Amino acid sequence: MQWLDDRTGLVKLIKSIADHPAAPGVKWKYVFGSAVLTAFLMQVVTGIGLLTTYVPSSGGAYESLQYITDKAPLGAFLRGMHYWGASMMVVLLIIHFLRVFLMGSFKFPRELNWITGVLLMATTLVTAFCGQIVRWDQDAVFGLVVASKMAAHVPLIGTWLAHFIIGGGVVGSYTLSRIFDMHVIVLPTLLASLIGLHVYLVLRNGVSEPPVPGRGVDPATYRSDYHDMLRKEGVPFWPTVVLRDFVFATGVVLVVLLLAWLVGARELGHPPDPSLINAHPRPDWYFWWLFAVLALLPHALENFFMIALPLLIGLVLLSVPLVSNRGERHPARRPLAVAVVVFIFSGIVALTVAGWHENWSPRVNASPLTADIIGASSGPVYEGAMVFNNMGCLFCHTIEGHGGKRGPNLTWIADRLTRDQLTLRIMNGAYNMPVFGRILSTAETENLLDFLSTRKKFGFETGKQQSVVRPSGPLTHAALHASEELAIINSAHP
Ligand code: HEC
Incomplete structure (x- = not known):
């Protein structure tokens, strides 16, 4: 030492x-x-x-x-x-x-x-x-x-x-x-x-x-x-x-x-x-x-x-x-x-x-929409929902809890956008939303639009019946008015 x-x-x-x-x-x-x-x-x-x-x-x-x-x-x-x-x-x-x-x-x-x-x-x-x-x-x-x-x-x-x-x-x-x-x-x-x-x-x-x-x-x-x-x-x-x-x-x-x-x-x-x-x-x-x-x-x-x-x-x-x-x-x-x-x-x-x-990443393993959520098990609405499941929409958009969160929730999208507006969005894409104009066939697009048009909280029930659903719960006059207006807009696009 x-x-x-x-x-x-x-x-x-x-x-x-x-x-x-x-x-x-x-x-x-x-x-x-x-x-x-x-x-x-x-x-x-x-x-x-x-x-x-x-x-x-x-x-x-x-x-x-x-x-x-x-x-x-x-x-x-x-x-x-x-x-x-x-x-x-x-x-x-x-x-x-x-x-x-x-x-x-x-x-x-x-x-x-x-x-x-x-x-x-x-x-x-x-x-x-x-x-x-x-x-x-x-x-x-x-x-x-x-x-x-x-x-x-x-x-x-x-x-x-x-x-x-x-x-x-x-x-x-x-x-x-x-x-x-x-x-x-x-x-x-x-x-x-x-x-x-x-x-x-x-x-x-x-x-x-x-x-x-x-x-x-x-x-x-x-x-x-x-x-x-x-x-x-x-x-x-x-x-x-x-x-x-x-x-x-x-x-x-x-x-x-x-x-x-x-x-x-x-x-x-x-x-x-x-x-x-x-x-x-x-x-x-x-x-x-x-x-x-x-x-x-x-x-x-x-x-x-x-x-x-x-x-x-x-x-x-x-x-x-x-x-x-x-x-x-x-x-x-x-x-x-x-x-x-x-x-x-x-x-x-x-x-x-x-x-x-990581909600900003597309969720490629999202569980597909079920017949229950779709409200139909055949016909154009159902076919449209299948397009939604299979063409990747599901990866980025949620409908009733199914899907990714990269883009806006589309559960009640038909309350927000008319059929024409929907068409524009899907055909032309947006920032971070792909352009689907050349990807989807005309039939697929029509079915998809039929399906998305059913996503309404106010106005029509899901599925094909066109009966007006009385909104439940407290609702302002303005909202009721808006839903009627939407119903009119919607009926203009058979
Ligand atoms: C890669 C992710 C992605 C995919 C796949 C995708 N979207 Fe989107 N989508 C977005 C984003 C992000 C927006 C928001 C764009 C913006 O900022 O305006 C959007 C917006 C929309 C809107 C407008 C929503 C609103 O509230 O204004 C609709 C409708 C829509 N998408 C439908 C679809 C459909 C139908 C498909 C499948 C054919 C699809 N999207 C596939 C990301 C995606």
Whole structure:
């Protein structure tokens, strides 16, 4: 030990870290940062394991993953650990991040702890994104194609950016080499360096003491007060604090092991094939909110936001400790900060749920309309409903709960549109609605129109009878009037 310490000074360094007093009262709220580190180390270890078999070439990647998943001993388990480890790392990062923000731990003198933390978060997410690409199945490749097409629309640097992402003009071997290089060398090295810097800053500035309402941060006196407090009430880092971190980190590893064992990694999609257009690109869950934003935005803003939104979020986060690095730390005295967190967090949760439902994608497995809903089991109305089932209308439009939600609900479409208007829509299409003018035969179109004309809440019953149904429930005079008017319009088109 003496020899080692004489040559390196490491023993004394480690001893001084172990002996240093930590702020009292930090307890279990402070275990998340070290747990992120544990998750990162787990990713390194399982990643190295996967690297022994994964083949980073566009011709071999998919098969090697198939081999890992289906044949290699414990391969599926290892993939599961790497997959769930990534999710775990993101979850812990978010909790750690919220804890630090809500407790005002980013204030003086820990501004750079926060800034390196934000950079760590961004780097982690980019690494995770590249990890999803090296899965190299149809969804991964298609997602990358979409992403690079969008990047190409960025003003001035668009083309360059798209080429940078995919390594040239087309997605192929160069693309995978590039993303693989990012995922296993560039980004992990960057992560490790940032983690080193972050931990160094945590040691240098000490962990923040739990905030007390009314006791704000004053840069002029903070450090001397902090050191006084450590001298009087500090708890030993080793073993008290380390033990808590260790127990929690063990729990984290066990949860990942359990998920890998019971659930396993995300299934491999189809092998990549650029000629297939029915791919269903879908990122892993922590990107669903962004996916939802891009899908729900008006088309014209999509390309702009794809780059601008993450950039803007990053800049805002980086500037937090520069805008406010003193004063109250306790959440009870920072209502605006808490309100902002609640607002943004619930927004992201809502968008994540929207990303999960994915109503903007056509639902190709929608269950077809039944005779019950159609109100007939033969004749033109029935035939028209079959056209609706079979020509893809169902994928995008719902009728009485059956169908996708890409386009408007057509349950009561005949209340809204006349037969002529319906014809126009179907023949000419609209934004995101295909043109059916050349796809449907005249007979099919007529049957379809017959069917859609029955979709009336006010006016006529479904089916062919033309009897007027008295609307039930409270109805304004205006609505009744409108339904009569619609009935007149409808009778003008036998
Ligand atoms: C790829 C998805 C998609 C498919 C397939 C599709 N539609 Fe649409 N449809 C849409 C969208 C999106 C709109 C809304 C367009 C707009 O913004 O005006 C729409 C609008 C309509 C409207 C006007 C609704 C209203 O409330 O104004 C009708 C009627 C319609 N579609 C009928 C059909 C029929 C019939 C079929 C099958 C032959 C069909 N659609 C197939 C996506 C689709």
